[in-house]
Amino acid sequence: MLILCLVSPLGVQKVAAESDFELSKSEINILSIPNVLRYDFLITNKTPSKGLKHPEYRGHYYPQPSMEIAVIPGKKLSSVMSRFPRSSTFKLNPVGGSSQGDLRTQKKVLFSVEYKIKKNADLKKVREYATDSTLIIFDGLKEVAEFPLNR
Numbered sequence: 001m002l003i004l005c006l007v008s009p010l011g012v013q014k015v016a017a018e019s020d021f022e023l024s025k026s027e028i029n030i031l032s033i034p035n036v037l038r039y040d041f042l043i044t045n046k047t048p049s050k051g052l053k054h055p056e057y058r059g060h061y062y063p064q065p066s067m068e069i070a071v072i073p074g075k076k077l078s079s080v081m082s083r084f085p086r087s088s089t090f091k092l093n094p095v096g097g098s099s100q101g102d103l104r105t106q107k108k109v110l111f112s113v114e115y116k117i118k119k120n121a122d123l124k125k126v127r128e129y130a131t132d133s134t135l136i137i138f139d140g141l142k143e144v145a146e147f148p149l150n151r
Contacts, residue, residue, distance in 0.1 A: 019144055067103045
């Protein structure tokens with residue numbers, strides 16, 4: 001597999017080739033009481049690493065460069081969502097998220113991520129614009145997969 005990488009000024013590597021990941025399912029919900037847009041994604045790793053083992057230790061989580069997901073908004077979605085502070089580009093303001101496994105070693109992992117909606121935003125518009133976005137999977141600073149949600 002040929003992988004072409006571009007390095008941006010911040011050191012994030014963008015991958016311009018087919019990835020080993022697949023977006024199997026997605027679900028979008030508006031939580032009106034906390035004013036949150038929630039995405040749930042079932043992501044499939046077509047080539048999970050079988051030899052990767054975490055050392056045994058007394059803590060709960062082994063620290064390693066993280067696998068992370070982020071939803072990157074388009075213009076419409078940006079207009080109804082809260083902006084992440086301290087960022088030169090528009091990033092959605094995360095208020096929660098989780099994963100139910102390790103995407104490096106498991107075939108299917110469920111990820112959830114929640115973002116703050118602007119005060120007084122029309123929730124019908126938020127729902128309508130929620131797919132004006134792209135899901136990106138990061139392995140540390142490297143982008144390993146990108147999925148437009150408007151398909």
